Amino acid sequence: MRSGNAKTVLPAVAMTGVSMVLTLAVVVMWLGKSMPWPVALVVGLGIDGGWLATLAYERRLAAQGDRSTPVTIVGWFFGLIATGVLVAHAAGEESPGAWLAVAWLPLAAKALWLVHSLWERTALTPGALGSIRSIQQEARDEAAVARARLHAEAATEETRLAAVTQAGARVARVQAKTAQTLSRAWSTLETARDGEDTARALTCVTRGVTPGVTPAWELPVWGPVEPVPTLALEPGPALSDGELDRLVDAIRTSETPALSYREMAMRFRAAGHSASEVRLRAAWKRVA
Template sequence: MARPTALPAVTVTAVSLVLTLAVIMMWLGTAMPWPVALVVGLGIDGGWLATLAYERRLAAQGDHSTTVTAVGWSFGLLATGVLVAHALTVEADTGAWLAVAWLPLAAKALWLVHGMWERTALTPNALSAITGIQQEARDEAAVARARLRAEAAAEETRLTAVTQAGARVARIQAKTADALSRAWSTLETARNGEDTGRALTSVTTPVTPGVTPRWELPVWGPTEPVPTLALEAVPALTDEALDVLVDEIRHSETPALSYREMATRFRAAGHSASEVRLRAAWKRMVA
């Protein structure tokens, strides 16, 4: 009876029993002796209470009887019928009597609700365990959310750092390329200048008389290693022999080889000559 749904059911049941007995005494008391009317009222209320007590006993045992339930609802319908019949036969206050005629059925419905409450009620230990499980689930969810937010922030920081580093590298490369471009432009300007030609002529004329010097810029790219030669084992070539070798190597393929290709093949063949003599021979053959 300590359940929250038990008190309303008990209250409505008590009111319904008193109201049913009072109506039977007032309604049937005029047509029969009052002791007989009292017996009829007590019989209806007693049958109702007996079936209700039996239902509560079965419910306490975890059992159920359809027959007892049907008998209990029958007594409730009978009490409701008596109240409705009395309300329809009185000349005054018919609406008020009809308004309270539903109390027996309301009492049965409240006991039904109370029975459902008992079947689904849990002990305090079970409720405490459920509360702990729910709290643990909420804690785990909060920790997971915090971990995801932290990982997302760390990933964002890492991507930002990588992006900034990439931007710095790109800026450095751009500056380096610009510096190389300016340096290359300076070299090209110096090569094409008149002063450069006169300076080269003044330097190379004593070495290669009658040959117009030509200054070629270095190739910006991969180079081929030149094999080491035993210089002491290779005899020095005369200018005529050097010119013949340079011409043969230059015209060994069609179209004629460039100076670099010729020089590489010249030294790969085991011949020896200084860079100045070799270039001078090349220029003589080209001229």
């Protein structure tokens, strides 16, 4: 008997045996007062025997994967009879509490057999249980690996952000230091430009070279720089066929001997004129 099967069948067997013994004892004590005890013993054994027979039949059907509603009803009927006998005996006693405390045992035994039958319907073989455990373990392993990957990626991203932040802070410090140095240098130049000694020194130096000219020293503007817009060549107006022919003929015959088509095309576009290759070649064929 497998361990899982024993966990459900042994309590049911034990409670069934206790219930049968109690039922037989109560019937013999209760009916023995009004009839011979062998007759009372036969009545008690009849109740227990009917209960045991229906239980055996139910177990046989369960082993075959089948069940019978009439047999189940008969089994519960014998369980109710046993319970009724115990309750009736307890009602006639002076202290019925002890007997009423065990009157539920027959119904409890039937309930345990019901639990055991349900366990058998859902029981799995060791191979199936092993497969289920393997699948569950594989799922746990995959979840653990995924968690570890996420934690590693989070730590890597945190390290990268910290490095980028530190590099940005270093760049900001260098820029601030450079701006401070430039500001001090600019202030020094501004002070030198505005000083009287500077003007006097420049006058002394340039007096012999440019007499009557007062030197001026202007610093470049320290401020935002506006970008110079790029120059874009806008295409000129489209040439008519007549104008195109005259230009092509003039460029071709500008030298002696006349220019080739390639040289003419290069000079045509270098002069700023615009025309498609198809129109230009057609004009060349018309004038050549």
